[in-house]
Amino acid sequence: MGSALILALVGLLAGVLAGFLGIGGGTVMVPVMVALGMTGVQAVGTSTLAIALIALVGSVQNWRMGFLKLNHVAMLGLPALVTAYLGKELATALPNYALLGIFGLFLLLNIYLIGLKKQVVRKAQRSESAGLPAADSIPLPVSPTIARLGIGGLAGFLAGLFGVGGGVVMVPLQILLLHEPIKVAVQTSLGAIVITGLWACLWHALAGNVLLTTGLILGAAGAIGVQVSTRYLPRLPDQAVTIMFRALLALLAGYFFFKAWAGYTALSV
Secondary structure, eight states, X not given: OHHHHHHHHHHHHHHHHXXXXXXXXXXXXXXXXXXXXXXXXXXXXXXXXXXXXXXHHHHHHHHHTTOOOHHHHHHHHTTHHHHHHHHHHHHHHSOXXXXXXXXXXXXXXXXXXXXXXXXXXXXXXXXXXXXXXXXXXXXXXXXXXXXXXXXXXXXXXXXXXXXXXXXHHHHHHHHHHXXXXXXXXXXXXXXXXXXXXXXXXXXXXXXXXXXXXXXXXXXXHHHHHHHHHHHTGXXXXXXXXXXXXXXXXXXXXXXXXXXXXXXXXXXXX
């Protein structure tokens, strides 16, 4: 009962962060599941189920309001069929301590990526207010289709490897490489997270890495949280929330490094 309550609260927090920061929430859910005694690969696999449910609730709402471009979502999500499998294979093959250590490094990378995302969003907002394109950076010499497939492939790999949605990389890359407006990038990313999360969940479920009840508790609570965040949290100071979340990521990264070192030393004895 106590664990279920903790999972529900964590899922709620993950949903709130997903709606407010535009990320999947796996960076919060995976560490807590590990702390509750699950292996790294179980936490990663179960997180993919919760993330897919959270993103689905938000995307259905966007679709009902006519804000979701399904062809763009499909191009982002299609590569995840292959890349999420590759990520799952790597997560399954790695020793538990190695997966935990790599996830700790990924959490530190997220601190930088969230900062990059904020910079990109602010730059796009200034450009849009001046009547300029959504982003003023020089695009890479690739077609929009190839860019979307590449962005979605990277997100799918991260979903399979780390149990995250991939929104923290999809949103800024869509703005930088595709000159997508901010809202369109966020909405498309959330829709793609449904696909990447489901593919990653499928591969992990076939490997026996998904704990169904745990994933449903996290996902149901997260679905509530994402609704709350989209309505109320934008009123809070954005900078304060970002700083707090970065501090949380740093603490969680330290915890994962500790768990990874403990696991490694235990095997060395």
